[in-house]
Amino acid sequence: MGADVDSADVPSDEGRENRALPVSLHPELDEALLTRFVGALESGNTIGLAPLRAEEATEARRLVRFSRVTVPRAGGAGLDGALWKHPPGESRPLIVMPSPWTDFGWWIYAVQATLFALEGYNVLAYTARGFGQSEGEVEVAGPEDIADVLAGRNIPKTLEWARKRSPYTYVDCLNSRAVSVYFAHAWHETLFPTNQTLKVFNALTGPKRLILSIGDHSGPESPGTIGLPNRIWEGAHRWLAHHLKGEPDDNDTEGQVSGHLMWKGPRDDAETWDAFTGRPEPLYLTGAAEGTGDGALTDKPETGWTLTFRTGMDTPATVADRIINTGYQEMNGRPKEYRTGDINRADAGVWVSAPMTTGATLRGIPRLRLTYTASSPQMTFVAHLFDVDDTGKAHIITHAPFTDADAAIGRPVTADILLQATGYSVPAGHRLMLVLDSKDPFYSDANKLGTTITVSSAADDPSYLEIPLV
Structure with missing residues (x-):
């Protein structure tokens, strides 16, 4: 899965209008820290950063070229993004990080993308179309979609639209390539029901892991986005190092399924979902x-x-x-x-x-x-x-x-x-x-x-x- 991305292939967004960054849905996400961190990547000024974050930003500037980019998009929309690229010469794995659906966009991943870059990956993070500084319009759950759902209209068409976008549709393709897939999900997920994720997870036959945590959508992972200790992000780093770079996975003793029992109990691991269930x-x-x-x-x-x-x-x-x-x-x-x-x-x-x-x-x-x-x-x-x-x-x-x-x-x-x-x-x-x-x-x-x-x-x-x- 090696890839080599040249920033010349991704046009710069210099001269684009800078829009204010609104508050995201994540109440514990320190957006001011992430803004200062991106500023340090661009200028080298680490004032206001904790010593560890300052060290990471400084080391990243030494090892990789960080640049703000515009990613071309079908239909002519340009997507706001950032690229962490190592010097040419050695083929490296590429990590692509599409942003959550918030106007803070790819900035949410600034620290984690930098940590991946320091581990030897080239990294491209971008903001989904219609959010933040990306062009285009959001096409999901807009007024027309909502009107169709409340009125019961266009259900077959909606299901066909969803089928093409569902990972379950492509399970056979993923299995034919033995693609390694790492899932992180919350027990009380309010946006993407847990059973849908389990349907995909159980259908996969390649390397896979499912982490189930206390909380709601993306909350369990959120502290890790600003570099705080987080078992989900730490597991993801080990997972990618093992499957993209061939590094040993000796320190990872988790089973195929790992879940906390809500706020009352410890983490429990099992080799399969069937073994995990009662x-x-x-x-x-x-x-x-x-x-x-x-x-x-x-x-x-x-x-x-x-x-x-x-x-x-x-x-x-x-x-x-x-x-x-x-x-x-x-x-x-x-x-x-x-x-x-x-x-x-x-x-x-x-x-x-x-x-x-x-x-x-x-x-x-x-x-x-x-x-x-x-x-x-x-x-x-x-x-x-x-x-x-x-x-x-x-x-x-x-x-x-x-x-x-x-x-x-x-x-x-x-x-x-x-x-x-x-x-x-x-x-x-x-x-x-x-x-x-x-x-x-x-x-x-x-x-x-x-x-x-x-x-x-x-x-x-x-x-x-x-x-x-x-």
Whole structure:
């Protein structure tokens, strides 16, 4: 995978208008430090940098040529970028770093790109089109896309658009070349669901590793972008050194899958995803107990009951308060707290387990199988699984949305719903709580105000929640 990039092939962006760099979504990202660091790469002035960052910038100026560049783009758009290039003579691996979708752009990678350059790589980092100082327009999740999704328009066309951009479409090609792939993902990912990543990961047959961490989208990696110790970035450096430069991997004892069990537990490693996951254990849904409105999660099936809730009203059962920020609180040991007593049982179906006498560790993909009856031709519900203490305060374990866009009005339908993968330890004495409601700020829904959803349990196919227990 050796490559040699000449800066003459990438036009300079001198003379382009300098736009202000707005604050990114990452609350712990020190953008002022990164700005000073880029300035040091350009001028050699390291005033205001910590000694280690100053040393890295100075060494980079000695070993490589750092230059601001404009990367040509299809359609004529120029993408703002930067190049770290070693002197000609020796073929070197090339690392290309497309920016996150923030206006801070490639600057986010300034420190890490420099560290890669100091390890002998040529590095090109660039800002995605439409962001920061890159030209062009953002083409994903714009007003027209959002209008299509809420109105249910152009679904086949949208799926075809997505298919061409999905890495899963190219798994066979990746496997034919035995491409080495390093994944880093968060358990409570709110932008790219964990199960989608697992689908690709499990289909790959070449060298691969999956790191699962506490938090939300890109949060676990964020401290490493400014050079702080970070196991995900450190693992990536070892991974690339081994697979691009042939260096030994003796110091890396992680298995193929490595995951932290939320904020409560240690890291656990396994050789495969199957080895990482627990055994499936069913908890059967029952009808509502008299005087509570809540059903139960038990080890024995119960049939012949129904539980109805109305649609169109939100409840305190939500995925998160804010994208990424809620995940940061979780990373810092302060996960979002839910007060389950505030959930209006008229707007949600609730099922609660008995207290866990010795606690329980969930590791894998929970599965919900249930029978529902809708009173309208389209309906949505969101399943939330909570860890609840004896005071009714809860933390979210996982969730999944479900939409039936062509519901059979008044007719029972049985569905299998995969909740997002989780790694979570439930303390002794706590209970599991399953909550189904019809709205969540993170999802659009197909419900009409005033309709209902009825959950039941057929005699020949009882409803249950299957949890992966270690």
